[in-house]
Amino acid sequence: MGAGASASRSSTTLTPSEASAAENAFHIFNSIHSAMRLWGSSLNHNGLSAFLATVPEGTILYHGSSHPEPPTTADWLAFEIEHGEWFARAIMVPPPQTAQDANPLLQHRWHRAQRQPSRPGTSSEPQGHGYLHLYRATKPLRLLYLDGMSAGNTNMGTLDMQDYLLRGNRSAELWEEYERAQSLCDLVTPWGLQGLIRTEAGFEIVKCDFSDSMEFLAANQRPEDGDSGLEGYLDVQMFENMRSLSQRYHGIGANRVALDFSSMVSPMFYPVNLTNPDPNKQEPHLRRLTSVTDQELRAIKARVEEVVRDRVDGKQASVDWQGVTDMIVTRYADRLWDVAETVDSLRVLQGVVNGLLNSHIDYSVEDEGYERAITNCAKHYVQFSPVTTEQDHLISVAIGSVTQAICATLFDVRKVILDDADGASDETLAAAKGLLKSLNSKLRWSRWKECTSCSSDEVCFVPMWPVGDKDSFDRPNCRNVTTIQKGWIDNRYWEPRFPLHGPEKPDDGSKKEGEPKDL
Structure with missing residues (x-):
């Protein structure tokens, strides 16, 4: 069970399952795609996965x-x-x-x-x-x-x-x-x-x-x-920090x-309740372990240890699952956003969808409902990836579930727009775009929040703990040396705010709006 599932169950031994991997597929996909990438790690900030790293x-x-x-x-x-x-x-x-x-x-x-x-042999003086x-x-x-x-x-x-x-x-x-x-x-x-x-x-x-x-x-x-x-450094220090961070948005370099993606262990592989208990405080899709029982947590922790001990010598092969997600995002991300949000011509929509799907259709074969073509499309990027560990199998299920959703939706769109090919209507275009927007809301790819363009004296800013504002989480934006800290205090994204230090002061209600709150 994923988000919204009951935490009470009568299971004896908690084990990972294909059903859980499929149910949490969109989150697992994004976890893999964002691993060791600062951009996606900032937007999907409640990480629920562990990997061996070298x-x-x-x-x-x-x-x-x-x-x-x-x-x-x-x-x-x-x-x-x-x-x-x-x-x-x-x-x-x-x-x-x-x-x-x-x-x-x-x-x-x-x-x-x-x-x-304190360090031995060092002074505690300032x-x-x-x-x-x-x-x-x-x-x-x-x-x-x-x-x-x-x-x-x-x-x-x-x-x-x-x-x-x-x-x-x-x-x-x-x-x-x-x-x-x-x-x-x-x-x-x-x-x-x-x-x-x-x-x-x-x-x-x-x-x-x-x-x-x-x-x-x-x-x-x-x-x-x-x-x-x-000289001059303190004036630009914050912006230069953000400039260096922006260079790691898409990888450590x-x-x-x-x-070792084949070592991935995540509560998302298990039938546990990952519901965010406070969806009004932050994005409800950001999941939590709050409702996972202590017994369940101990079982997942034991699995982390088991996998680490088994693979710590680094001698076992690892599948580049992040490379697989990259191929999928590269193939579909810009096109899915374009046809859902900007295309206003049925003819153009037909062309884009046909371009995405034709390679999976054998027009010499009768394929009612395009079931064969959908299967070909869904497994295209995972069928040649070797599955060597249980983790590989669960990841393959999750990625395959994501591509299944993409391909099934695109074939549904194809049916809508081709059925009305001769009598194009605004309703047809709206219906097709509605299907695509629904798909995109499930995918939640971090690429779609990237700034379209920033000049050389700007960075595309997204909140990264401990800095950032709520507006920039919803819509990352270009910032320069004078605007880089806009909203960090009065519209701070991260909770809780830092407590103040120094001499204790009575709480007389005189704090100004936006001043950090005591814990």
Whole structure:
């Protein structure tokens, strides 16, 4: 059972099923298509899938710190320079308390720093400078990738896989990031993994042991206020951060992460209740583990461990299921949107649909209702993909269910528009477009929210925790250096808002509209 299903059942052992994969097919498809891609991970931010991941030997990674020494406990590594730079600051300065200065990235840095454990041999006194650490992987790093915006400290479902499923802790505190990182490392290290990959405004690694398979290259001291090197930088820093992130919308780049799609484990493969309990607060299609029982969660967690232990050596073949979804999206996305939203000519609609379907029709064979052609169309992109694991089989079912929906709808449209080929009418066009819009509402492909064009001094902006506004989630838009932070405070997308820090103040009701709320 998927969304809306009853959580009560009399099953003994919870197992994945083809029926669940088919029922959740659209979500599974989007999970695969968006994996390690910042654009889709931001829009489908409640990730419900886990994959084995490998960062290859030689990859350069970054760590921002208030200390020049490497961490001695579980800590974070960034894939991008700008992401590491953001944390390369002194940590003892409290965050601002006014709405106009309460930058979400500054608040994020403060919250993480507040939980930072002390390091042996270092001073707890305020540091005058931050440091950007550079590391090189000396061996392939084996990690667990959690999809969606899994590094987002929200109550919206971004932490469900970590807290509910992996940690078994439904009451975990949002800001206990070091505790969360350490408990996850305690879990995955015995499985043979070295950490996790998560996503916020950038991809990050939770590295369990910085002395394991890592070469410490440098700790470059950062300039502080008044130092040379900051001239003009603070004016453009936020925009430049977003520019660097936008370059990872469609992939991490340079083969820096290889996902084992044949290792995918997801609650969406199981007959569990994934209903979002608060559909009015966010998009109701964004699913949650809130209603999944503890027993069910333990069964799925056991499956994650089983798959990881079986495939952690990386010797088994993996099917590139993301490549399969790419082929399907490339084939259909622009055409489906075009004919559903912009085409106003029945003749053009007929031509596009015939172009999509003719290759699956053998006109020398009688095929009543085009059942044979629909089957050919639906299996076209999955029939040659090898199925080697149970996960492969479930993924194949899910992708096949999506292509079945696409092909069946297109043949329904074909029937409508060809039956009225001689007597074209507005009603015919409207009926066909209605079928296509209904299909698109189920597919919910993230490609359709991309900006059509931005100039070189703009980026297409979508909310990425901890930054962003509600309007940009509904309709991502082009932003420049002066507009990049529009709506981040007064129309913030992510919940909850950051609590204020500093001296306690009585709640006299004097907070201005849009000021961050206390937790």
